[in-house]
Amino acid sequence: MKDLLTVAKSRHLLTSKQISALELTKEILRCIHATEDEVASYVTITEELALQQADQADKCIQKGQMHSLTGIPMQIKDNLSTANVLTTCSSNMLRNYIPPFNATVVEKLRKEKTVLLGKGNMDEFAMGSSTENSAIKRTYNPWDLTKVPGGSSGGPAASVACQQALFSLGSDTGGSIRQPAAFCGIVGLKPTYGLVSRYGLVAFASSLDQVGPMTRTVEDSAIVLRAIAGRDRADATCLTRTVPDYEKSLDKGVKGLRIGIPTEYFDPEIDETAKQSVIDAAQVLKENGATIDWDISLPSTKYALAVYYIIAPSEASANLSRYDGVKFGHASSGDNIWDVIEKTRQEGFGPEVKRRIMLGTHVLSSGYYDAYYLRASKVRTIITQEFKNIFKKVDVLLGPTTPTTAFGVGEKMADPVAMYKSDILTVPANIAGIPAISIPGGFSNNLPLGIQFMAPHLGEEILFRVGHSYQQSTSWHLMHPPVFKAN
Numbered sequence: 060m061k062d063l064l065t066v067a068k069s070r071h072l073l074t075s076k077q078i079s080a081l082e083l084t085k086e087i088l089r090c091i092h093a094t095e096d097e098v099a100s101y102v103t104i105t106e107e108l109a110l111q112q113a114d115q116a117d118k119c120i121q122k123g124q125m126h127s128l129t130g131i132p133m134q135i136k137d138n139l140s141t142a143n144v145l146t147t148c149s150s151n152m153l154r155n156y157i158p159p160f161n162a163t164v165v166e167k168l169r170k171e172k173t174v175l176l177g178k179g180n181m182d183e184f185a186m187g188s189s190t191e192n193s194a195i196k197r198t199y200n201p202w203d204l205t206k207v208p209g210g211s212s213g214g215p216a217a218s219v220a221c222q223q224a225l226f227s228l229g230s231d232t233g234g235s236i237r238q239p240a241a242f243c244g245i246v247g248l249k250p251t252y253g254l255v256s257r258y259g260l261v262a263f264a265s266s267l268d269q270v271g272p273m274t275r276t277v278e279d280s281a282i283v284l285r286a287i288a289g290r291d292r293a294d295a296t297c298l299t300r301t302v303p304d305y306e307k308s309l310d311k312g313v314k315g316l317r318i319g320i321p322t323e324y325f326d327p328e329i330d331e332t333a334k335q336s337v338i339d340a341a342q343v344l345k346e347n348g349a350t351i352d353w354d355i356s357l358p359s360t361k362y363a364l365a366v367y368y369i370i371a372p373s374e375a376s377a378n379l380s381r382y383d384g385v386k387f388g389h390a391s392s393g394d395n396i397w398d399v400i401e402k403t404r405q406e407g408f409g410p411e412v413k414r415r416i417m418l419g420t421h422v423l424s425s426g427y428y429d430a431y432y433l434r435a436s437k438v439r440t441i442i443t444q445e446f447k448n449i450f451k452k453v454d455v456l457l458g459p460t461t462p463t464t465a466f467g468v469g470e471k472m473a474d475p476v477a478m479y480k481s482d483i484l485t486v487p488a489n490i491a492g493i494p495a496i497s498i499p500g501g502f503s504n505n506l507p508l509g510i511q512f513m514a515p516h517l518g519e520e521i522l523f524r525v526g527h528s529y530q531q532s533t534s535w536h537l538m539h540p541p542v543f544k545a546n
């Protein structure tokens with residue numbers, strides 16, 4: 060069986076001139092054409108642009124002007140602005156929106172001379188856990204086409220899983236990088252809040268949103284993060300610290316590292332197979348030299364989902380008020396301005412987005428603000444403090460990424476709360492602003508399982524070390540989904 064390509068391996072093939080960027084791009088485009096009918100993970104495929112950019116990359120390589128991602132074909136989630144390329148956010152509101160500018164992360168990748176293959180499908184405005192809320196199309200899980208790919212970055216996760224892109228960028232507000240990564244058997248990193256610029260990311264909940272890499276390996280995640288992270292004058296919440304060379308510390312191993320497994324991540328609602336993958340991972344890391352602490356607790360974890368579903372919709376209701384038919388996107392006609400706004404939103408937003416806006420405006424309204432929003436903000440501080448305290452005892456936390464493997468298409472659409480519950484293990488990291496990574500950790504009934512590591516603020520280096528050590532000792536990340544067709 061032919062191995063799936065990685066960013067690191069492709070970079071080696073490019074620098075050693077065993078392959079050109081154009082040949083590499085054509086191979087990935089071949090994979091897209093071979094699987095897209097079944098997987099449907101792209102909103103837009105920019106084939107012509109990709110071939111042009113690959114050609115430019117080849118010219119740079121010939122001149123010896125190579126950055127770490129030059130010539131690497133990649134995809135971008137459809138809520139990141141791409142100049143002159145449709146950016147729909149998988150919403151009817153932005154169905155025809157072509158931004159005049161690049162998001163900072165996209166600009167950074169452009170400067171590295173990466174190759175843009177197109178835009179990844181997602182839940183509308185990144186609200187959802189299955190990509191079924193997309194107004195454009197449904198995406199299917201490459202491991203089993205009757206299952207969802209997770210969400211909201213379901214398109215990116217499915218694409219990377221079957222080599223329709225060597226990496227993709229997703230966004231994670233409550234789990235949207237990690238949960239689909241777990242469902243599709245790839246690596247997904249949500250960086251520390253503020254490490255990566257949000258300029259040009261269509262805002263969902265600004266105090267929680269982060270952009271991050273979706274890759275096949277931890278090594279690739281380290282390479283991509285370095286390229287996209289760092290100070291940005293256009294985003295005042297972006298940290299000014301210099302970005303370390305994460306790749307350099309990958310091989311440091313885990314000897315002496317303390318890994319904690321919080322009891323709350325072994326709740327009865329979590330599948331036995333998910334728990335078992337964590338127990339097995341702990342064993343692997345112990346053999347590699349880490350110490351495992353089973354006796355720690357994050358008691359406020361049980362409030363995290365409730366806090367998230369107050370704070371995220373509140374911020375969303377404010378952020379989405381800009382879609383009024385005047386400034387951006389879809390515009391309806393009517394007798395007066397109120398009519399226009401009402402009709403524009405009625406037609407432009409799907410049911411889940413409307414639900415979040417209503418929830419958000421309700422909890423922010425006078426009389427409810429103190430009872431819901433203010434209280435949720437206080438609990439948010441407690442959750443953050445609990446993480447701070449626990450990181451005095453351990454270096455990294457380990458647990459499952461999701462309570463179950465990928466669920467069936469349509470299975471949770473009628474029950475929003477059941478859908479929300481798939482984020483129960485991922486939202487705490489967003490609430491506290493800490494980095495977290497999901498890594499393939501096994502299979503159950505032929506569907507991938509993800510394990511999640513969390514670290515203190517700016518602890519990405521440790522996450523990569525632990526994750527890389529784990530991947531050196533396991534082979535889950537090398538498996539192919541059945542839909543992948545090698546040349």
Ligand code: GLN
Binds near residue numbers: 187232233234236263
């Ligand atoms: N599934 C969660 C939600 O619907 C998380 C989404 C996200 O991280 N963008 O809010």
